[in-house]
Amino acid sequence: MRPTAAGVTRALGLVAVLAVVGLLPWLSGRDPALTVLRARSAEQEPTEEALHAVRRDLGLDAGPLSLLGDWAFGLLRGDLGTSWVSGTDVMPSVASGLQVSLGLMAAALGVAVLLAVALVAPVVVRGRGSAGAFAAMAAALPEFLLATVGLLVCGVWLGWLPTSGWQGPEHLVLPAVALGVPAGGLLGRLVADALPAVLEERWVELWRGAGVSRARVTAAALRRVLPPLVPQFGMVAVGLTGGAVAVETVFAVPGIGRTALGAARSQDLPLLQGAVLALLALGLVTGALAALVRRRLLGPALRDAGLALPPPRPVRAHPAVPAALAVVLLAAIGWGLLRDPYAVDTAVRLAPPSWANPLGTDGLGRDVLARLGHGAASTVGTATAVCLLSLAVGLALGFLPGAAAGAADIANALPPVIVGILVAAVAGPGTGGAALAVALVSWPPLAAHAAALVQEVRASAFLTAQRAIGASPLWILTRHVLPSVAAPVARHALLRLPGIALALASLGFLGLGAQPPAPEWGLLLDESRAYVERAPWAALAPAVALALLAGLAVSGAAYAQGRGARRAGRPPRRTVPAPRKEAADAVRGTAVGV
Numbered sequence: 069m070r071p072t073a074a075g076v077t078r079a080l081g082l083v084a085v086l087a088v089v090g091l092l093p094w095l096s097g098r099d100p101a102l103t104v105l106r107a108r109s110a111e112q113e114p115t116e117e118a119l120h121a122v123r124r125d126l127g128l129d130a131g132p133l134s135l136l137g138d139w140a141f142g143l144l145r146g147d148l149g150t151s152w153v154s155g156t157d158v159m160p161s162v163a164s165g166l167q168v169s170l171g172l173m174a175a176a177l178g179v180a181v182l183l184a185v186a187l188v189a190p191v192v193v194r195g196r197g198s199a200g201a202f203a204a205m206a207a208a209l210p211e212f213l214l215a216t217v218g219l220l221v222c223g224v225w226l227g228w229l230p231t232s233g234w235q236g237p238e239h240l241v242l243p244a245v246a247l248g249v250p251a252g253g254l255l256g257r258l259v260a261d262a263l264p265a266v267l268e269e270r271w272v273e274l275w276r277g278a279g280v281s282r283a284r285v286t287a288a289a290l291r292r293v294l295p296p297l298v299p300q301f302g303m304v305a306v307g308l309t310g311g312a313v314a315v316e317t318v319f320a321v322p323g324i325g326r327t328a329l330g331a332a333r334s335q336d337l338p339l340l341q342g343a344v345l346a347l348l349a350l351g352l353v354t355g356a357l358a359a360l361v362r363r364r365l366l367g368p369a370l371r372d373a374g375l376a377l378p379p380p381r382p383v384r385a386h387p388a389v390p391a392a393l394a395v396v397l398l399a400a401i402g403w404g405l406l407r408d409p410y411a412v413d414t415a416v417r418l419a420p421p422s423w424a425n426p427l428g429t430d431g432l433g434r435d436v437l438a439r440l441g442h443g444a445a446s447t448v449g450t451a452t453a454v455c456l457l458s459l460a461v462g463l464a465l466g467f468l469p470g471a472a473a474g475a476a477d478i479a480n481a482l483p484p485v486i487v488g489i490l491v492a493a494v495a496g497p498g499t500g501g502a503a504l505a506v507a508l509v510s511w512p513p514l515a516a517h518a519a520a521l522v523q524e525v526r527a528s529a530f531l532t533a534q535r536a537i538g539a540s541p542l543w544i545l546t547r548h549v550l551p552s553v554a555a556p557v558a559r560h561a562l563l564r565l566p567g568i569a570l571a572l573a574s575l576g577f578l579g580l581g582a583q584p585p586a587p588e589w590g591l592l593l594d595e596s597r598a599y600v601e602r603a604p605w606a607a608l609a610p611a612v613a614l615a616l617l618a619g620l621a622v623s624g625a626a627y628a629q630g631r632g633a634r635r636a637g638r639p640p641r642r643t644v645p646a647p648r649k650e651a652a653d654a655v656r657g658t659a660v661g662v
Contacts, residue, residue, distance in 0.1 A: 077474030082352075085478060088490060089344055090139040093337045094132040095494045104152045139341070148345075149338035161327065162342040168234060169316070169323035173308045175240050176247035180304070183252025184259065191260045192286055203260065206253025208618040210570050211311035212577045215246035215318040216593055216600075217611055224601050232320035243319045247311050251304045258300055262293045295365040302358025303480055306351045310483020314574060318597070325485075329578060332489045340493055344486060351481035393620045397444070400613065404441015409434065409587040418603040428605040430595065436609050439587035444613070446582070447589055450499060451569035454507045458568075459561040461511040463554060466518020476512035484509050484571045488580040499588075502581035506571045510564070517560050521553045566617050573614060589614060 088095065101122040105114055142149060148158035187203050222242060223231035230239050266272070266289045275285050313325030320326075328343035330336075403426075413433035421428045427436040465472035488505035495501045575581035576590030584591065589610045596607035 077472070079474070081475050081478035085348065085482070086140075086345075087136060088494075089341050089348075090136045090143075091132055092341055092490075092493055094135055143345075148342035151336055151339045153334055153336040153339070158338050158342040161339060162324065162346050165322060165324035165327040165343065166346050168321060169309075169312050169325060172240065172243055172247065172312060172316070172321060172323055173305075175244035176251065176308055176312075177305070179244050179248025180252035180255055183249060184256035187253070187256025188260045188263065191263050203253045203257035205619060206249050207257055208567070208570075209250055209253075209615065210314075210574050210618070211247055211250060212314035212318060212574050212590070212593070213611055213614050213618075214249055215243065215315045216597065216607060218242045218246050219318060220600055220604055220607060220611075224604070234321050239319070239321075243315045243321055246318075247308060247315045250311070251308060254304055255301060258297050259290075259293055262297065263289060266292050291365065295362050298358050298362040298365065302355050305354040305358070306481055307483055309347050309350050309354075310485040313485045313489075314578060317578060328486075328489055329580075332493050333579065335493075337493065340489070344490060347486050348481065351483075351486075355477065355481055393616050397613065397616050397620065400437070401441045401444040404435075404437045404439070405445065407435050407438035407441070409438040409442040410585060411435065411438075418599060418606070420603075421605055427609045428603060430592075430603075430606050431599055436592075436606055439592055440589070440609055440613055443587040443589045443592060443610075446499070446586065447569050447572055447576075448565075450503050451565055451572055454503050454510065454568050454572070455561050455565050457507045458510040458514055458564075459558060461507075462514025462518050462561070463550075463557060465511070465515040466522050466553065466557070469519035469523070472512075472515045472519065476515060479509045479512050482509055485574065485578065485580075488575045488578070492580045497580050497583060499582045499586070502572055502575040505575065505580070506568055510568060510571070513564070514557055514561055518553055518557045521556060522549060525549050525552045566620055569617060570614065 101119040102114055104122050105118055139149070146159065148162060150156065151158055151161065154161075183206070219231050219242065222228045229242050231242070233239050267285075269292075272285060272289065275288070309325070312323060313329055315321070316323040316326035317329060324343050324346050328340060328347065331340035331343055411434060413429070415433065416425070416429050417431060417433045419425055419429045419433070425435050425437065427440065430436055430439070465475075484506050487508050488502055491501040491505045492498075495504075572581060573588070573590035573593075576588040577594045578590075579594065582588035582591050584595070592610040593607060593614070596603070596610070600607045
């Protein structure tokens with residue numbers, strides 16, 4: 069069997085990622101010998117002789133190819149090397165962290181399933197409706213925000229549950245809820261939005277007319293709904309690996325995500341290699357299992373043909389909702405831009421909200437409102453640049469669907485946090501590195517949307533007429549295909565802008581993005597965790613702003629999709645062609661972020 073273009077690009081992408089992981093000690097641009105020397109003896113003078121001895125011990129003077137080969141051969145033997153900081157084998161640390169993370173992810177998946185069942189149950193009972201705005205909002209909330217709010221409310225204010233550690237089942241509750249709620253919101257929304265249209269199909273009427281019980285009809289409808297949505301479920305599980313990094317950091321859970329982040333900060337590159345490799349393996353295995361489950365659900369007759377769902381009914385949103393959220397955000401940002409975000413006044417450290425400081429002050433006496441306003445300007449500006457870059461890449465790869473599919477599989481298996489850790493290990497933490505990390509994984513939905521539209525436009529009758537009258541391929545491309553594709557994909561990219569901003573904020577929260585004293589929203593939330601018990605307003609201000617941004621993403625996307633549905637008229641009951649189905653799937657995940 070000849071390899072397809074998607075298979076080749078998938079293999080090349082995987083090899084490239086593994087090569088980057090294996091060459092981290094060489095790509096980092098820093099002298100690993102200095103890191104190891106300081107870890108072994110902080111008092112030893114870093115002379116050239118001492119550094120050369122360390123390089124010789126680590127094999128760093130043999131060159132990048134030898135370094136990559138030694139790492140690959142060790143990997144085949146099950147040897148991940150020795151930690152540069154602790155001097156112990158990496159494998160036990162990775163295995164221990166992976167065991168903790170798998171337990172946390174399993175609990176989070178249980179929370180997600182329970183929430184999804186609660187969202188789907190009313191649709192099953194009534195046979196119509198959708199999951200609504202609550203599910204969309206839950207899916208759009210980032211895990212680090214839910215974790216921080218849960219720690220603040222349930223752990224600090226109410227004292228119901230422990231806020232850190234991993235000693236018993238009670239320590240699992242808050243992390244599992246923070247990690248599982250967004251996943252459950254997305255799962256419930258996907259199934260609940262697709263189920264009513266399936267229940268209106270002709271075969272359901274025939275079954276009911278034949279006296280088939282309601283339970284059997286519902287079970288068959290669920291089986292009809294699940295196969296096209298299983299790849300989306302796989303992406304949800306992959307997202308758990310990225311969200312676990314933030315959640316484990318907030319609650320001090322000794323999982324593989326926190327291990328990877330700590331290794332990146334301490335430049336313990338062997339431990340970082342092992343942790344990232346474990347996270348990458350989790351994502352790839354999850355994707356493979358999702359594909360296998362989908363094939364089993366479809367059965368032999370439909371495996372190659374696939375199965376498309378009727379178009380989902382969009383979440384209804386009144387235009388006043390996104391407008392109101394935008395007004396509140398813009399008012400806070402505009403007011404903050406008029407104030408100085410860097411002015412330090414230690415006399416008013418952690419001061420509560422007042423007329424002088426409407427949102428209080430932080431640990432250095434800086435005005436929280438000012439930092440909120442200036443942080444929004446930089447975050448939105450960076451997100452806009454990332455959005456434009458993703459749009460350009462998506463449009464370009466939309467004309468190469470075979471090659472883009474394989475690369476998209478690898479990009480979908482790498483959450484922004486994991487890519488951010490790799491970029492930070494190579495180039496150091498910073499705004500540019502965070503933007504690059506988000507851009508590397510934010511293009512697949514846009515490319516899928518563009519590819520579906522390109523296929524649809526190329527099959528249209530008016531292009532056949534253009535070819536018949538002798539129009540050149542370049543003329544058809546520039547005057548017909550590209551204009552028909554660029555506008556819808558550009559609107560799709562615009563709807564993804566708040567999600568990209570949230571992804572950048574999550575990297576800033578983990579210390580992988582903007583660095584102090586930059587007033588970035590994720591960084592503000594991270595800084596406020598040190599004194600959240602004494603000054604909760606410093607944490608609530610960026611938390612509320614991020615929640616409003618998530619709400620704006622959801623309501624804006626819902627209003628845009630609803631307006632598009634009204635323009636197109638009532639959707640038909642028949643199954644839509646595959647290109648439109650792929651385009652609908654690409655836009656359906658808009659409010660979930662990248």
